[in-house]
Amino acid sequence: MATAKERRRTDPEGRRQAILEAGLIIFAAEGFAAAKLDDIALEAGVAKGTIYLYFRDKQTLFEEIVHGAVSPILARLEDASRQSAFSFDELVSGLFQSFREEILRTNRKEILRLVIREGGRFPEIAKFYHREVVSKGLALIGRAAERAYAVGELSSENLAKFPHLVFAPLLMALVWDGLFSRLDPLDADGLLAAHRDILFGRHKPDGSAS
Secondary structure, eight states: OOOHHHHHHHSHHHHHHHHHHHHHHHHHHHHHHHOOHHHHHHHHTSOHHHHHHHOSSHHHHHHHHHHHHHHHHHHHHHHHHTOTTSOHHHHHHHHHHHHIIIIITSTTHHHHHHHHHHTTTOHHHHHHHIIIIIHHHHHHHHHHHHHHHHTTSSSSSHHHHOTHHHHHHHHHHHHHHHHTTTTSOOOHHHHHHHHHHHHTTOBOTTSOBO
């Protein structure tokens, strides 16, 4: 009787998902340049030629991995931003929570690390990630910040002009986790909570953050 893993390999969508998961593992371990489709096929338990049934080349496979990892987060963020019941504070809180649970605490964080590490040598990777992730995230938060400022939720236009300020601690937490976590573990939850207090001007009378 075939195992669940074997049945998955005979199912077209199952094979595609297995290749995507294997691609993330190999890209994270080897980097974009050194990653080989042979190794991805071996990890996925499929023939190398099977990969070409779903993906044109290594670049296309990487792009699909990015879409699968980030698109659901952006879609939820976009949906929340369109609902008047959500404040800008709640929108940022949701973004931070999604980042912690779906990126920082999973192997999806290796995608951005790979872009940081190899984007200079492979500008098409950086260009794609900027177009599909960075620019969309900045535009979404920027528009939401403009609305928040217009209704008085924000006291200045700074976040509308520089939505990068919202994302800055996410990048910092990711880099710190990869470089220094064994030497000096970072309280990412505490960092993001403190950053929200700073963004929204929540301070105690003595000047300390609330």
